[in-house]
Amino acid sequence: MSTRTAVVTGASSGIGEATARKLAEQGYHVYVGARRLDRLRRLADEIGGTAVELDVASEESVRSFTDAVERVDVLVNNAGGAKGLAPVAEADLDDWRWMWETNVLGTLRVTKALLPKLIDSGDGLIVTVTSVAAFTAYDNGSGYTSAKHAQAVLHRTLRGELLGQPVRLTEIAPGAVETEFSLVRFGGDADRAAKVYEGIDPLVAQDIAEIIGFVASRPPHVNLDQIIVKPRDQADASRFARRG
Numbered sequence: 280m281s282t283r284t285a286v287v288t289g290a291s292s293g294i295g296e297a298t299a300r301k302l303a304e305q306g307y308h309v310y311v312g313a314r315r316l317d318r319l320r321r322l323a324d325e326i327g328g329t330a331v332e333l334d335v336a337s338e339e340s341v342r343s344f345t346d347a348v349e350r351v352d353v354l355v356n357n358a359g360g361a362k363g364l365a366p367v368a369e370a371d372l373d374d375w376r377w378m379w380e381t382n383v384l385g386t387l388r389v390t391k392a393l394l395p396k397l398i399d400s401g402d403g404l405i406v407t408v409t410s411v412a413a414f415t416a417y418d419n420g421s422g423y424t425s426a427k428h429a430q431a432v433l434h435r436t437l438r439g440e441l442l443g444q445p446v447r448l449t450e451i452a453p454g455a456v457e458t459e460f461s462l463v464r465f466g467g468d469a470d471r472a473a474k475v476y477e478g479i480d481p482l483v484a485q486d487i488a489e490i491i492g493f494v495a496s497r498p499p500h501v502n503l504d505q506i507i508v509k510p511r512d513q514a515d516a517s518r519f520a521r522r523g
Contacts, residue, residue, distance in 0.1 A: 282308045284350050285495070288335060288389055289358030291318040293458030294408060297488035298355055300326055305492055310348050313358070333358075335385025336377075345392035352400045353495050354393050356386045356407040359430070361423040361464040375422045382426040387433060394446075402499045403446035406491055407434040411454045411509060417517040423464075424516075438504065447502040449494045454509030454516070457481040478521030479512035 285302045289295040291313035299309045303326035311319050312333030319330035331347045334340040335358045359382040362374040386407060397403030412424045413431035431450060438448045461472035487508065494503050512520045 283352045284308045285353040286310045286348055286351050287355045287357060288312045291315040294484045294487045295357040296322055297484035298491050301488040301492040303328060312344050335389055336380040341388040341392055351393050351396040353404045358385050364419040366419050367421050378422050378426040383429045386430050397446050398444050401445050404495060405448045406494060407450050409450055409452045411452050411516045413452055415516050449503045450505045452507045453487055454513045455481045458484050478523050479510060479519050481510050
């Protein structure tokens with residue numbers, strides 16, 4: 280396959296879906312992975328890509344997914360998420376396990392499996408979507424912030440370990456992006472999820488996708504190490520200017 284190829288995890292909605300569309304526009308053949316295969320297939324049909332079911336928390340699923348990918352030029356580690364907003368004293372260990380399996384070990388599994396193909400491409404790029412939560416801590420968010428810190432350190436460590444190899448690494452750390460993120464965090468409570476974005480103009484998935492597209496379009500000698508992007512209305516992970 281001579282066409283440049285991209286892999287996007289967590290591609291059934293939100294940032295992943297928007298990124299897959301953007302990379303396809305730029306001429307990549309995009310492998311889209313997520314658990315919701317019906318959504319993936321519709322997306323793949325629209326963009327001329329390939330849909331492969333993927334649960335990043337499963338070794339077997341990751342192996343099947345990565346075996347199906349013939350070559351990789353760009354890997355976008357987007358799969359992840361948060362569950363709950365409990366203080367440490369009331370931490371739900373199952374929520375913590377899900378967040379660490381998905382954000383940290385999921386990123387590790389997929390990256391490790393595809394790294395030889397990224398190197399073989401001669402100009403590989405790994406984009407890991409972390410969060411502003413990878414830079415700070417906030418009350419009741421320790422499960423998610425600790426997972427995002429760990430995911431970010433995994434990615435940043437690779438930057439040094441891959442020096443001399445033809446692979447670039449970019450960490451993109453978004454602030455408030457209005458996607459299904461809060462809906463998942465609050466167990467499907469739409470009213471509670473909507474309050475997260477109340478009174479602000481949040482980022483949307485397309486904003487992040489356009490940044491990823493820009494990163495992927497840079498020449499091989501240019502490495503955009505770290506990009507933090509927030510809405511104008513957001514100063515840090517927990518401080519916003521809300522109207523109304």
